[in-house]
Every structure is written in structure tokens, then in C-alpha cells.
Amino acid sequence: MTWWNDDDVDDELDDDDWDETDIRVRPNPKANRPRTKRRPAHTDAVIGRVLGVDRGRYTVMLGEGTPDEREVLTTRARELRRDPIVTGDRARVVGDTTGDPGSLARIVGIEERTTLLRRSADDTDQVERVIVANADQMLLVVAAADPEPRPRLVDRYLIAALDAGIRPLMVVTKTDLADPTAFLSHFEGVGLDVFRSAQTQIPLESIGRALVGHTTVFVGHSGVGKSTLVNALVPAAHRATGHVNEVTGRGRHTSSSTISLRYESPEGTGWVIDTPGIRSFGLGHVDPDNILRAYGDLADVAAECPRGCTHLPDAPDCAIADAVAEGRLGASGPARLDSLQRLLTTFR
Template identity: 75%
Template sequence: MSWLGDDELDDVEDFDESSIRMRPNPKANRPRTKRRPAHEDARIGRVLGVDRGRYSVLIDEDGPDERTVTAARARELRRTPIVTGDRARVVGDTSGADGTLARIVGLRDRTSLLRRSADDTDQVERVIVANADQMLVVVAAADPEPRARLVDRYLVAALDAGIRPLLAVTKTDLADPAEFLTHFDGLDLTVFTSARGQMPVDEIGAELVGHSTVFVGHSGVGKSTLVNALVPEARRATGHVNEVTGRGRHTSSSTVSLRYRAPEGSGWVIDTPGVRSFGLGHVDPANIFAAYTDLAQIAEHCPRGCTHLADAVDCALNEAVADGSLSETGRARLDSLQRLLTTFGG
């Protein structure tokens, strides 16, 4: 049964959908585009640190209006890691006044990128710091005991990133580090050691001027104490070593850039949380040899495609062990090298 009359049914049959007038929807009808604003008015700043999604950015560095602003990440950068040391393009309120919030809309090209992975089988990299040109590896002569292979990993990561490595040994009043340091014979490595329990702060500071230096080390080695001696206003928390486990307590919970000042100039100290492991799953195995320049010279006589492992045929390194031409220190370093190469399957 129809409730429509015959004339009305004829109108329905002649109905044409194209005659309907639709209300325009500007958002729905606008063509989608990936073009982003140019932000030509963006200010360039140094990322000093990040805390719960808010970035501290130094604007007008070394200029008359130098100031630190708080900034958030733009939506288009949600998949881009922003880390301490990055040179960021910042828009919005860059006055630095209390309660203001700027926005990071881009990053300048990085000159270096220090990374690590959770372990050697993990190809997912964790970005630690950008644009550093030096790494100071801090180890203790004792309490906790120095781990040569952990230092090796730091060196590999630094050289893979194109960063110059330095080494500082603390707590030499507790133990003589001479035997430990022989492990690094043959490397072009500047080493600082404490005397009567005091680190050579002035000598280390001279190496920091004009550079961005990332400080790394096992928990409890005295890294934060050294940072505080170089940058007194830093007030980085310091901890102690557990007498039972021999492990240090994590004191630096975040990576932060701190300005080092001296009469001869200034530089940047980038303090990082202490770590007990440093995965190299992201590193190109070929770059591992950069940390073993003494062994790399011998390896030049290896056949093409040599794995340099203990079972490698005609390997010049293994032949040097067999004929006794490789020193005891060299053999220890070769063992360390081969352990790392084994991790990458040669």
C-alpha cells in the first residue's frame, strides 16, 4: 500500500539525483597536500635536553640575546628523533618568558650521530646525542673494576660516528691502572689519569674548548663527579658503588648539554646516564677496525674476504700470533677484536 498519490509517484520516478544541491564542505573538497609552511622566520637553537616531551633549546647562542626557551615537537616531526645536541628550527614564542611554549619545526643536518642498540642482535638504534665531535670515556681503576671490552665498544661507536675518543681513569688512588691501560697500546688515544685521587681538571678542560664532548661511562665510575668539577653549576647527582654487587647506582637520568667555560674559551659537556652495556647491532662491522689501528695495519696483508676470526685461513693476524710477532698486549686486543667480529658473524 502506498501513501503517495499517482501524481506524486510520477514525481518520484522522474527524480534525478544530480539535481540535488549539496552544501559545500571546504575541508572535504580541498585537495590534500604534503606541502608544509616554509617557516622562514624560524630561529636556530641548540637542544640542551628533553624532559617529558618538552625540549630546552638555547636561542641566539653566544649572542647578546642568548636565552633558553621551552619547545614542543611539531606534529610533522613525530617520527623524527630529536636529541641533545641537535640544531633545531624553532618558531612561535621564542622569548623564553615563563609559561611560553615554542615549537620545533625542523632540524639542521647533523655532523655526527652517536647511537647504541639494546644488544648486538638488535638492529634498532637508540640515538644518544647529535653533533658531538668528541667522546670522553670515563672508567675507574677500581670500584667498579674497569671493563676493557666495554671501553672497546665505546671506541667502536665513537669511531663509527666519526667522533674523536678520549679516556679518563678515575680512582687511581685505589688501584694502579697501568695494566689496564696496556690494552689500548697502539691506539691514538689521549688518556687522563687522576693523581692522589684528583683528576687533572684543567688538562681535561683544555681539550673541551671549542668542542662538543659527550661523556660516557659505567655507573659508579665518577663521571658525574668529574662533570661537576668541570661545570660546578651543573650539580649533577653523584652516587656510590654497591659493596655486594660491585655495581654503581644510576645517578644521571637524562642526557643534557652543559656549557664549559674557561679563560681560553668555552665548549660543551654532554653528560649521559651511566650504562652497563653498549650494543653495537647498528654498526657497520667494517668500522670496527677503526678502533684497532695497530691490528688494522697487520690485517692489510690478509687475503681478500678474510674474516679475521680465529679459524680464518691465511689470516695475517692469526699468523702473527702463531709466529710470536704479536705482543701479549696485541694478542689480548686481537681477542677483543675477534669477539666483536664474531658478534657480527665476521
């Protein structure tokens, strides 16, 4: 038997036998790539108007008002997965922006919004549901009868509009079925422009003039004739219309999505945003101070109120109430104060 020690082994091995430089390691690009939060600048992105949203796909108009105007179908970039993209948004789009059948572009950013109309599930819910972006007018569609008008729901629409800095308008439909005068008296102090519409006579020209140059979101309870009005203003809209249930007195939801439609007339163009009928409108997100700011003359007087003044009928030493009682706010002062207090009470 032959014996040897470690020194003998070392003598027999060449130094190159211990060299590991020739070992090949399979590259892993993902593991070796340095982590970064930098995103592409997308300097080639084009900006367009979001016309509608349908199951994770967004229809965007590019080249608005130019000979190259076209609609493209888009998806959202992964980095925007937590950000709401809604009708009316101004989106930054990259990829295949030709609009050809089968093409799909990508939204990589949203331009700063001028307004944001929101609602919550109820008044205690702080989670916002974004309805539309960049609208500067809200047209409330209310029926004089069938279904009966709901003043408190209209109050909630008004509060949401005033909070968002959106000018409210109103159309009362079916005035041939009932006189809306008593209903409209609730809103004398708000300064609403009101259009009365009968089933056989819709004031399309007057309403149309109010739409030119604006982006107007149409809202209303189901069954009030909102989709019928939209179809009359934009004949190519083809929005589904329904009827009122004779047993419950409620309208059936017909418009299932929010969509932007271009209004065109000899006087000019505008944008109509039609929304599904809404039976409830939570105000958990609203700042009460925005309601008061919408009443400019009353807000100026409110600066003289004691700290924490609610401006409600039971508020002590309310400067607005004193100014109205003394006639300093003119003949419309009592109606405007009543309107403000009603809206604040609804929010409360």
C-alpha cells in the first residue's frame, strides 16, 4: 500500500488547476440590471381627449379639430394602474396611434385636470368615485312628473357641482304633465339657468346655445328623459331610452356608460358628456367651504361671522342672517340664504 501526505498532492497539482476564471456563468439580465424608479419621458406622446371607457379599454380622440382627427383604442400603462382615467381626461398617448382596425395604443400619462366631478357611495364614505374630468358645466335633467322630482337629490347634484367649481344648469322635462313652478321655487336663490321642455316641444336652440364652447356633463335620475334629450341634441348619439315603471314610479337605467359626444350647431360646437342615471349621490368627499364660496356675495359677508359659524338658522350672531334681515343683500338675499342653508343642511 502506498501512502502520501498533502504536501505530495500539492506538488503533483499545477497552479492552473485551481484557476476558476474559465468557469462560465449563465447571465441573468434581470438580476444584474440596477433597480431604478426612472420612467421613460415619452417625449413623442400625443395628447387626446378620452371619449369613453369600456372594460379596460379607452377610446381617445387625437388631432381634435384638425384634418387628421381620429379615434384610437388604448390601454393604460402599468404605472397608471392605480390612477383613475375617466371620460373627459386629457391623456398622453404613445404607440400605434393610427387608429387603424386592430391597433392598440397606450396611455402613459394624464394632463392636469381643471375640474373633477366626484361622488361617494354615501355621506360617510370618504372613497371618491370619479365621474368625469374637465367639465365646466353640469346640466341637471329633472322631470316635472313621471317620475316625481326629487329636490334633495337635485340639492346633492348642486353641491357636487359647486364643490368642483362647475356651473350648474337645469332642464325640466315633461312640463306638459305638471307645472314645475312649485318645485323650481326651491332653487330661486341659486341663480340657475332653467330650461322648460315638454314632450312635444324641446327648446333645443336655447339649450344648444348654452352648450357651445363648453364641456357639459348631463346628470339626472333614471327615467327623466336625459337620453332622449341627448339624442335630440346629438342625433348620432343613439343613446338607449327607457320608460318609467308604473308600479314603482322609478325609471329604468338605459345608459350604462359615460361617454363624450360632440355637439354641433351653426353657432359653434361643444361637448356633451352623458352619464348613466344615478339614484343616490354621496357627498362624503365635499368641502363645505366650497358651497359657501359659490355664493360670492354671501361669502364676503360671512367673513364677519364668529369662528365656527354654521350659517344655519340656529347659528347665533350669523353675519349673513343679520345682513339679510337688514336688507343689505337686496331682494334676492332671503332666497339665496335659504338656498345656502338648505344645501348646508343636506350636507350636514
